[in-house]
Amino acid sequence: MTIALSPNASAPLAPPASIEPLVVPDRLLLGPGPSNVDPCVIAAMNQQPIGHLDTAYLAMMDEVQELLRYTWQTTNPLTYAVAGTGSAAMEATLANAIEPGDRVLVCVKGYFGHRLVDMAQRYGADVVAINRPWGEAFSLEELTTALAEHRPAVLAIVHAETSTGVCQPLEGLGAACAAHDCLLLVDTVTSLGGVPIFLDEWQVDLAYSCGQKGLSCAPGISPFTMSDRAVAKLERRRQPVANWYLDAALLRKYWGPERVYHHTAPVNLTYALREALRLLAEEGLDARWQRHRQIAEYFWSGLADLGLSCHVEESLRLPTLTTVRVPDGVDAKAVSRQLMADYNIEVGGGLGELGGRVWRIGLMGYNSQREHVDTLLHALAAILHQVT
Amino acid sequence: MTIALSPNASAPLAPPASIEPLVVPDRLLLGPGPSNVDPCVIAAMNQQPIGHLDTAYLAMMDEVQELLRYTWQTTNPLTYAVAGTGSAAMEATLANAIEPGDRVLVCVKGYFGHRLVDMAQRYGADVVAINRPWGEAFSLEELTTALAEHRPAVLAIVHAETSTGVCQPLEGLGAACAAHDCLLLVDTVTSLGGVPIFLDEWQVDLAYSCGQKGLSCAPGISPFTMSDRAVAKLERRRQPVANWYLDAALLRKYWGPERVYHHTAPVNLTYALREALRLLAEEGLDARWQRHRQIAEYFWSGLADLGLSCHVEESLRLPTLTTVRVPDGVDAKAVSRQLMADYNIEVGGGLGELGGRVWRIGLMGYNSQREHVDTLLHALAAILHQVT
Numbered sequence: 001m002t003i004a005l006s007p008n009a010s011a012p013l014a015p016p017a018s019i020e021p022l023v024v025p026d027r028l029l030l031g032p033g034p035s036n037v038d039p040c041v042i043a044a045m046n047q048q049p050i051g052h053l054d055t056a057y058l059a060m061m062d063e064v065q066e067l068l069r070y071t072w073q074t075t076n077p078l079t080y081a082v083a084g085t086g087s088a089a090m091e092a093t094l095a096n097a098i099e100p101g102d103r104v105l106v107c108v109k110g111y112f113g114h115r116l117v118d119m120a121q122r123y124g125a126d127v128v129a130i131n132r133p134w135g136e137a138f139s140l141e142e143l144t145t146a147l148a149e150h151r152p153a154v155l156a157i158v159h160a161e162t163s164t165g166v167c168q169p170l171e172g173l174g175a176a177c178a179a180h181d182c183l184l185l186v187d188t189v190t191s192l193g194g195v196p197i198f199l200d201e202w203q204v205d206l207a208y209s210c211g212q213k214g215l216s217c218a219p220g221i222s223p224f225t226m227s228d229r230a231v232a233k234l235e236r237r238r239q240p241v242a243n244w245y246l247d248a249a250l251l252r253k254y255w256g257p258e259r260v261y262h263h264t265a266p267v268n269l270t271y272a273l274r275e276a277l278r279l280l281a282e283e284g285l286d287a288r289w290q291r292h293r294q295i296a297e298y299f300w301s302g303l304a305d306l307g308l309s310c311h312v313e314e315s316l317r318l319p320t321l322t323t324v325r326v327p328d329g330v331d332a333k334a335v336s337r338q339l340m341a342d343y344n345i346e347v348g349g350g351l352g353e354l355g356g357r358v359w360r361i362g363l364m365g366y367n368s369q370r371e372h373v374d375t376l377l378h379a380l381a382a383i384l385h386q387v388t
Numbered sequence: 389m390t391i392a393l394s395p396n397a398s399a400p401l402a403p404p405a406s407i408e409p410l411v412v413p414d415r416l417l418l419g420p421g422p423s424n425v426d427p428c429v430i431a432a433m434n435q436q437p438i439g440h441l442d443t444a445y446l447a448m449m450d451e452v453q454e455l456l457r458y459t460w461q462t463t464n465p466l467t468y469a470v471a472g473t474g475s476a477a478m479e480a481t482l483a484n485a486i487e488p489g490d491r492v493l494v495c496v497k498g499y500f501g502h503r504l505v506d507m508a509q510r511y512g513a514d515v516v517a518i519n520r521p522w523g524e525a526f527s528l529e530e531l532t533t534a535l536a537e538h539r540p541a542v543l544a545i546v547h548a549e550t551s552t553g554v555c556q557p558l559e560g561l562g563a564a565c566a567a568h569d570c571l572l573l574v575d576t577v578t579s580l581g582g583v584p585i586f587l588d589e590w591q592v593d594l595a596y597s598c599g600q601k602g603l604s605c606a607p608g609i610s611p612f613t614m615s616d617r618a619v620a621k622l623e624r625r626r627q628p629v630a631n632w633y634l635d636a637a638l639l640r641k642y643w644g645p646e647r648v649y650h651h652t653a654p655v656n657l658t659y660a661l662r663e664a665l666r667l668l669a670e671e672g673l674d675a676r677w678q679r680h681r682q683i684a685e686y687f688w689s690g691l692a693d694l695g696l697s698c699h700v701e702e703s704l705r706l707p708t709l710t711t712v713r714v715p716d717g718v719d720a721k722a723v724s725r726q727l728m729a730d731y732n733i734e735v736g737g738g739l740g741e742l743g744g745r746v747w748r749i750g751l752m753g754y755n756s757q758r759e760h761v762d763t764l765l766h767a768l769a770a771i772l773h774q775v776t
Contacts (some may be wrong), residue, residue, distance in 0.1 A: 013461055015669035016454045021662055024435045025444050034437045045410045045656070046434040049422045049606055056413050066404045073669060075403055084472045085607060087651035088421055088633045119632045160487070198400075209624075210652065218437055220654025244507045245472065245479045263475035264421055264598065266608030269657070275410055281403035299570045346439045380567060387408050 012064040029342075030361055030376055031348035032162045032190070032321055034219050038273075038366040041217055044275035050268035053259065056134045058269065060274055061255060067277035068223050070286070071192060071215070072207065074199035078248060079225040079275055080255040083266045086189045087208030089121050089222035092246040093185050093206040096226065096234055097154050101241075105152035105182075107143065110134050111163035111351045112187055116156045123242055128152065134161075135311050135323070135352040137168045140176070144233040147180045153233075153245065155204075156343050160191035163351045165312045165323035165360065167195060174203025183230050189213065192223065194292040194320040194364050195282055205230040211269070214320060215290075216365030217276035219270035224248075231312030231362040276365075294367045299361070302377040320368075323350070323358040327388065332356050335383055393537070400566070406573040415728075418764055419429075419736035420550045420578070420751055422607045422711055425660075426754040428658040429574075429605055429699035432663035437655035441647065445655065448644060448662055456611050459580060459596065459603070462587035469614040471654045471663055474577045474598030477498070477610035478723050480509050480634040481573050481594040483621055484614065486540050488512030488630075493540035493570075495531065498522050499551035499739045500575055504544045509548075511630055516540065522549075525556045527593035529657060532704060535568045541621075542571045542594075551739045553700045553711035553748065562591025571618050577601065580611065581668055581710040582680040582711070582752050587628040593618040602708055604753030605664035609657035612636075628641050680707040683756045687749070690765040695773065697748050711738070711746040715776065723771055731767040 029035050050057050058176055059143035061080075065120030068079050073147040080313050082089040095117070098104060104125040106116045109132040128150045132138055137158070147155065155177050170186065177184040188197055193214030201209055205227040211217035226234070226248060234241075234249055241247040245263065253260040281289060300310060301322060311323035326332040332349055336359065339345040363373065412654055417423050438445050449468075450755040456467050472479040482504070486492060492513040500534065516538045520526055526545070543565050547556055558574065565572040571593040581602030589594055593615040599605035614622070614636060622629075622637055629635040631650065639647040668676060684707035688698060693710060694747035712722040717740045720737055724747065727733040728747050736748035751761065 012673040015458050015672065018724070019451055019662075019666050019669065021666070022448075022659055024659065025442075027438045027442065028436065031439060034655060037618060037656075040576065042434055042436070042656075044410045046430055048414070048424050048430070049417065050415050051417060051422065052607075054413075054415065054728075054734065060410075063407055064405075067407065068401050070401065077628070084476065084633065085654060086652050088472065088476075091631070099620065115632075122628055122630050122632055126423045129585060133692045163621060196400075204501055212437070212652065214508065215616065216450075218654070218656040219440075219652050220657050239508055243479070244503075244508050244510055246475045263473045264600065264607050266473060266606070266657075267422060268425075268606040269608050269654075274407075278407050278409070279717050281407065284403065285400040285539060340442075346442065 006308065026344060028345045028372060028375065030363065030367065030372060031346045032360045032362050033210070035172045035362055035364045035367045037215065037218050038276060038279055040279060041275045042183060042270045045218060045268045045272040047271060050274045052267060054259065058259060060270055064101065064274050064277065066253065066271060067274070067281055068225070071277060072197060072199045072225060073201065074225060074299055076225045076227050078231055078252055081270065082222045082246065083197065083263060085210065085219050086220060089208035089210070089224045089248065091243070092189065092224050092248070093208050095241050095243040095246050096248045097183055097185060097206055098123040098125045098227040098243045099237055099239065101126060102153040102340060103128060103150060104154045104156060105130065105146060105150050105312050107138050107155070107157040108160035109138065109164065109166065111157065112158045112161060121158065130213040134164045135166060137166050137316050140172045141153055143173055144176045147176055147182060150178060151241055154185055156185040159197070160188065160195060160318050162190045162320050162321055162353065164197045165318050165321050166316050167191065167318045170202050183233065183333055185192055188232045190318065190320050193288065193316065194368065196289050197351055199225065211273050211276065215276045215280065217273045221273050236296045242386060277288060292368050295363050295370060295373060298370060299363060302373060306377065306381055320362060322361045323354065324361055326357055326359065329383070332359060335387065338383050339379055345376060395594045402525050409566050410600060411708065414732060416733045416760060416763065417736045418760065420748045420750050421598065422468040423604065423750055424754045424757045425606050426604045426667055428667060429660045431662045433606060433635050433656045433660040435659060439652040439653060440651065446647060447601045448658060449754045452658060452662050453643065455662070455669055456613070458669055459665060460585060460587045462613060462615045466619055466640055468639065469658065470610045470634065471651060472610060474596065474610045476613045476634065477596035477598070478575065479631070480612050480636070481596050482507050482511055482522065483570055483631040483634050484617060485573060485594055486513045487509040488543040489514060489670060491516060491538060492544060493518065493534055493538050495526050495545040496550035497526065497552065497554065498546065498601065499511065500549060502544045510545065518533060523554060525554050525704050528560045531561055532564045534677065535564055535570060539568060540570050542573055544573040546575040547585070548576065548583060548706050548708060550578045550585060550709055552742065553706050553709050554704050555579065558590050566591055572619065578706065578708050580754065581676065584677050585705060587613065587706050592601045599664065601752045603664045603668065605661045606657060609654055609661050648734070661760065680756045683758060683761060684710065685752050687751060687761045691748055692759060692767055694765065708750060710750045711742065712749055714745055714747065718772070718775060720747060723775065726771050727767055732768055733764060754776045
C-alpha cells in the first residue's frame, strides 16, 4: 500500500552514491586538542539517551555541577556545562558579562586573546587590547597599570594560551580587578584538570573551559562558571543577553531548582562529562596536577636529549601543552605529516606569529602518560634523523 | 617526590563525597524529544575522537554535508552541522539572516514561534508577529497578505510545531516570499527525517533541525542550511554576525575547501550524525516517510479504540508528534508520572496554552515502530482504566 505523502508530493532526489559504514582511524592525539578520551568515558557515553527533564538526568546535572566546582576550586552556585564546544563557553562568558558600551580590556599574548577581542566586539564592547609577544606572559604590574589607565568593566585573559604554551600567572590579579570594580574573566581551556587553578582564591569572576583536553571527555560540552559579582552584573542588565542559547539568566533556571526547560541537553555528552569529572575526582586534583607536571618534565628532558628546545621559558611553561622549536632548515609541516602518515600521531603546528616555527605538543588528561611520551620521542627522533 | 605546583600553591578543597559510576535507567522515550537512538549510531559514537583537521575527519564532514542535502532535498552548498543542540541551529539561522533593524515576520502558532520572536529580538530585528491558535496552521492567503502588509526581510515559520503537533503546509510560501524579496526561514526540528520536506522545491532559504528526533542521532549536533539568496544577504552585511560561534561566514571556511580552523568539532557526535544519516539514506526518504505515516495512523487508530482523541485535525496532524487530548477529570501529570514510574515510558505534557490539556507523544526515527505503539497503548489503557 502506498500512502499519499502530501497533496503534491514529489519523488525525493536520489540518495548519495554508496556511503559506507563509518571507519575511524586509530590516532594518538598529541596536538593541542582534542586529546584521546578515557575509555571509561566512552563507555559511559555509549548508552541510550534519557529525557532532559528525567529525574535521573536532573540528578546527573547536580553531580556535574558539584564536580565542576571541585575541579575549578570554586563554590560559585552558577557553574554548569554549556551545550557546545569550548568556543561556545568562551562566547558565553563574554555574552553574559558584556552590555553594549562596556569597556573590556583584553590581554593578548596569542591566538585566543585575539579571538576574545573579536568576540567581545560582536557584543558591542568598547575593546581595549594590550599585547605581549607570543611566548611571554603579562606581569601583575603591567596588568594593574592597564586597569588603572583603562578602567574596564571586564578584564579578559587566557590562563593557558594554547597557541604559545604559556601559563599566565594569575595570583593577585583578581584583587586588583576587584579594587577597580572590574570583573576578571579567565580562559582555562588548556589548564583545567591539568594545571593548578584556584578560582575562588584567585577571585576569578567568569571562567570557561572545554570538555576534552585536561578533562578527557569527548568534545561538545564545556564548563562555564560565574561568581556572585558577575551574576549581580547580569541581574542589573538593562537589556537581555544578546545570545539566547548561551543566556545564563535562562540557563540558571534550568540548572537551578526551577528546572525550566531551555534546550534539549546533549544527554550522552553529559554522561561522558560526568564520568570524566568523576575519574578526575577519584584521582584527586593534587595527584593529577603532579602527574601532568612529572610527565611534562619527562618530555622536556627527552626533547633536550634530541637537541630540541622549548619556545617558552621553563617558569612559564605549561605542562599540558609544549611549543617545541622547529630546528633551522626543518620543514615543520613535513614532519607533522610524517608523524601522522607513519605513526598515526597527531601534533599541532604553530599558529599566527609562530606558524612554521613550533610544533604544539599536548600531554593532557588521559594522554598525560609516560608511554605516549616515549612513543612520540621515538618517532620524532627517527623522522628528524632522516631529514637532518 | 612532591613537586611544587606553583609558588603559592594551596592544597585543593576536597572532592565531593563519593559519586558512583554512572547508572543510566532504561527508558522508552516517546515524548517530544529526545527519542531513543539507533543502536548503530551509539556504536559509531563509541570510538576515540580524531582531530578536527584530520583528513579522515574532513572526509566525514563532506559526507555529512552530502547526506544532509539529501535528507533536506536541497543542493545548497552551505549545508552543515552546528556544534550544539537544535536551539543553537535555530539561533544560527536568525543570527546569520538578521542585521539590526531588519523587519522579521514571525508566524506564531505555538511555543517555538514565540521562541523565534525572542531570539530575533536579541539580534535587533524589528519583529512583527502574527498569531494562530495553538493547534491550527496558517493559510497561504494569510501569509501572503501579511507579507504584502509588513514587507519583511525575513519570514520565519515552524514547519512542525513540537508544542502543538501541527504540520504547517509550506507549498507556495517560498514563491510568495521571493516575490517580496523576503527570505523564508523554516524550523524543521520535528519534521526532518519523518515528514516530507522538499527544501529547494519549496524555495526555503534558511532551515535548521536537530540531530535527534527524526534523525535518531544523539542530541548535541544539529543540521543547518542557507540558500544562495541567504548567503548573498550574508555577504552584503555591513557588520559581522553578532554571534561568533554560529557565524556562517566563518564556518563556511571550515566546512568548505579552505578548511580554516574555527572551533574544535564535537567529533564523536559527527560520527553519530554521519551514521544516523547513512541509515536514513539506506532506508530511503520515501520509505521512511511512509513508515512514519503508517505507524502514526496505527497509533491514532489505537487511541480511538481507547476513546481518546487528537487535538489536531487529521489533515494537519504530524506523524512524528501527536497531541492527545486529556479526558475530562484526568490529571495529565499523574498519568505521565505513572507511565514513567511503572513502565519507564516518557511522554511529554502540554506547553503554554495546552498545559494540562494534552499529552505529547513522539514516534520519531528509530522509535517509529509498531511495537512501541503497542507498548504505549497497553500502558495507557491500564492507567486510564485505574483512574477513570
